[in-house]
Amino acid sequence: xIVYAGKRLxxxxxxxxxxxxxxxxxxxLIPGDxxxxxxxxxxxxxxxxxxxxxxGLDQPIHIQYAKWLWRALHGDLGLSPIVHKSVVELLLPxxxxxxxxxxxxxxxxxxxxxxxxxxxxxxxxxxxDRAAMGASLIVGNMPPFWLGLVLIVVFAIDLRWLPSLxxxxxxxxxxxxxxxAHLAMPAVATAAAPGAIIARxxxxxxxxxxxxxxxxxxxxxxxxxxxxxxxxALKVAWPPILTITGLQLGYLLGGAVFTEEVFGWPGLGRxxxxxxxxxxxxxxxxxALFIALSFVVVNLGVDLLNLYLDPRSxxx
Amino acid sequence: xxxxxxxAVKAAMPRLQRGPGAFIRAARVFxxxxxxxxxxxxxAITGGAALLAPLISPYDPLTSESVGRLAPxxxxxxxxxxxEQGRDILSRLIWGGRASxxxxxxxxxxxxxxxxxxxxxxxxLGGAVDHGIMRGLDVFFAFPLVLLAIAIVGxxxxxxxxxxxxxxxxxxxxxxxxxxxxxxxxxxxxxxxxARALGAGNGRLIGxxxxxxxxPPLLVYTSTLVxxxxxxxxxxxxxxxxxxxxxxxxxxxxxxxxxVIYRAAHVVTIPGVVIVITALAFNFIGDGLREALxxxxxx
Numbered sequence: 337x338i339v340y341a342g343k344r345l346x347x348x349x350x351x352x353x354x355x356x357x358x359x360x361x362x363x364x365l366i367p368g369d370x371x372x373x374x375x376x377x378x379x380x381x382x383x384x385x386x387x388x389x390x391x392g393l394d395q396p397i398h399i400q401y402a403k404w405l406w407r408a409l410h411g412d413l414g415l416s417p418i419v420h421k422s423v424v425e426l427l428l429p430x431x432x433x434x435x436x437x438x439x440x441x442x443x444x445x446x447x448x449x450x451x452x453x454x455x456x457x458x459x460x461x462x463x464x465d466r467a468a469m470g471a472s473l474i475v476g477n478m479p480p481f482w483l484g485l486v487l488i489v490v491f492a493i494d495l496r497w498l499p500s501l502x503x504x505x506x507x508x509x510x511x512x513x514x515x516x517a518h519l520a521m522p523a524v525a526t527a528a529a530p531g532a533i534i535a536r537x538x539x540x541x542x543x544x545x546x547x548x549x550x551x552x553x554x555x556x557x558x559x560x561x562x563x564x565x566x567x568x569a570l571k572v573a574w575p576p577i578l579t580i581t582g583l584q585l586g587y588l589l590g591g592a593v594f595t596e597e598v599f600g601w602p603g604l605g606r607x608x609x610x611x612x613x614x615x616x617x618x619x620x621x622x623x624a625l626f627i628a629l630s631f632v633v634v635n636l637g638v639d640l641l642n643l644y645l646d647p648r649s650x651x652x
Numbered sequence: 653x654x655x656x657x658x659x660a661v662k663a664a665m666p667r668l669q670r671g672p673g674a675f676i677r678a679a680r681v682f683x684x685x686x687x688x689x690x691x692x693x694x695x696a697i698t699g700g701a702a703l704l705a706p707l708i709s710p711y712d713p714l715t716s717e718s719v720g721r722l723a724p725x726x727x728x729x730x731x732x733x734x735x736e737q738g739r740d741i742l743s744r745l746i747w748g749g750r751a752s753x754x755x756x757x758x759x760x761x762x763x764x765x766x767x768x769x770x771x772x773x774x775x776x777l778g779g780a781v782d783h784g785i786m787r788g789l790d791v792f793f794a795f796p797l798v799l800l801a802i803a804i805v806g807x808x809x810x811x812x813x814x815x816x817x818x819x820x821x822x823x824x825x826x827x828x829x830x831x832x833x834x835x836x837x838x839x840x841x842x843x844x845x846x847a848r849a850l851g852a853g854n855g856r857l858i859g860x861x862x863x864x865x866x867x868p869p870l871l872v873y874t875s876t877l878v879x880x881x882x883x884x885x886x887x888x889x890x891x892x893x894x895x896x897x898x899x900x901x902x903x904x905x906x907x908x909x910x911x912v913i914y915r916a917a918h919v920v921t922i923p924g925v926v927i928v929i930t931a932l933a934f935n936f937i938g939d940g941l942r943e944a945l946x947x948x949x950x951x
Contacts, residue, residue: 354791362807477931479883481890482906482924489917590798594887598910608799609891612806620806628794 341640348632355628356408359621360401413622418614423622427604431626433503434603436515438585438592440523445531445588446581452531453538453577458565460543469536476532481594484525488598491521501600522599526591530584537580538573545573575646582638586631681944688940694933698926702749711740713747713900722916735905735919736912745926748900751812752927755894755901756882756934759816763823764874770824771831772858772866776839786832789825797822798884805893815894819881830873834866868945875941879934886927902927 388394413423456468492500504514554568593605611619716738723734732741774785804818886903888894895901902923909919
């Protein structure tokens with residue numbers, strides 16, 4: 337298992353290299369000259385050449401890449417020409433806020449999805465099963481931004497139960513309670529579609545296990561349905577459910593961009609969108625790097641956890 | 653997303669019966685599936701309405717009406733009310749179908765065509781070509797799909813054309829995986845070997861023998877992607893990165909309506925319901941196609 341984990345880690349090297357090349361090259365593909373953009377239309381040729389020299393833009397592209405990578409590895413992603421701030425300084429707190437939202441949504445999607453899926457499988461072909469699967473089909477196709485707005489209409493405008501914007505109240509007491517009140521709707525809106533997919537997949541994989549011979553043996557031994565499901569079926573169904581759940585994380589992060597925008601959640605996704613609109617390439621690049629790295633790390637975590645939980649997935 | 657990859661790959665087993673008989677059989681299975689037929693009907697209605705928009709749209713989608721702004725549902729002459737600029741919502745939905753369906757369908761189809769080329773090459777030639785193509789695409793899997801599309805639009809600039817380009821780019825790796833897996837499962841079969849022994853060249857082998865067997869799983873996969881892309885492209889337009897106002901588009905309608913959500917929720921909710929129903933319909937069609945084209949998936 338340690339050998340496999342080591343191999344899996346080594347396999348990340350080319351992927352990470354590829355990510356860095358793609359992100360670096362996208363910056364180079366942008367029409368227009370960075371030096372000219374910084375100096376404005378009145379710049380003289382001499383000052384342009386000076387700045388290009390200072391920024392290293394007159395060097396061959398592989399040298400530029402090597403320098404950029406070296407700085408990035410040391411936590412320096414450059415300055416945003418729009419907000420005049422270090423990209424890392426700007427993005428780190430937003431990244432933390434996104435982690436709070438993504439973590440809460442993931443928990444909600446995983447727990448809710450698996451619970452609904454197992455329940456539907458246990459009550460296969462009943463009204464409960466059909467209702468759960470019908471609902472998950474509809475919820476799974478809802479755009480997260482629209483669901484977020486509908487939640488605002490119901491819970492913030494009509495019922496006045498929850499705040500509709502931001503992470504903390506401007507004049508409120510702050511603290512965990514305030515955070516949770518602000519987190520509730522965005523987390524539900526982000527979790528809904530991935531949760532629905534997890535529910536459907538969980539149901540399918542539990543049903544597949546329930547059809548196997550050893551389950552028939554357990555039933556014919558006289559075990560209760562609860563024991564069959566809990567002790568025998570779920571033990572085996574667990575690893576594929578975990579994989580499916582892990583795979584939804586990318587989908588969830590994509591959805592979080594929209595809910596952050598709708599609920600004014602000060603996260604990475606909202607920053608990405610406003611930087612895209614402002615054409616702040618440095619920040620877009622930095623955000624893309626943050627997102628890709630965390631996504632790679634999470635996928636690795638899911639893989640290793642699966643390996644640990646499911647002996648069958650280990651290579652011989 | 654990757655879950656549908658596995659589903660489509662499961663459907664990737666080759667079907668060896670060909671010709672009109674196989675097509676009629678598949679069509680019959682598809683039409684017996686009630687959900688699939690409902691899906692087809694919904695798409696026929698939304699697509700038909702979008703195509704015939706100049707004929708059936710009750711009002712111009714861009715001009716304000718005399719009943720004023722934010723007229724509620726059921727206002728005489730304006731079945732679904734009017735929006736924040738006093739434009740008829742029903743007319744904007746009908747016209748909006750043009751942009752919304754186009755940006756959902758076109759990138760998926762374009763990505764499918766590119767993926768067909770890449771996947772067949774990678775699967776058929778194997779070796780360094782396969783390795784090069786697949787490792788190159790691996791990089792794209794390191795980004796969540798929608799975020800990558802947003803970043804691409806960030807580099808090339810907002811707009812409907814760029815939005816479609818970005819969505820097509822992010823879909824290519826997923827579809828290529830499906831095509832490659834299908835190619836690998838057909839390539840070692842005896843009929844391919846026999847054709848080669850009879851002197852068929854690479855072009856003939858790929859075009860006449862591999863392609864017809866690779867198309868069904870790709871078609872199934874593409875049809876499930878379209879529903880997702882309808883939602884994703886509406887999202888980009890909602891954020892202001894895709895279709896630009898005042899062009900009517902379902903995502904743009906939700907985005908604009910957001911500003912008046914405290915006074916008139918229907919401006920936001922109605923286009924959202926249309927997006928959900930359309931995405932659902934494409935999913936129904938995808939499920940129906942899977943059942944029709946993959947004998948093992950039949951219930």
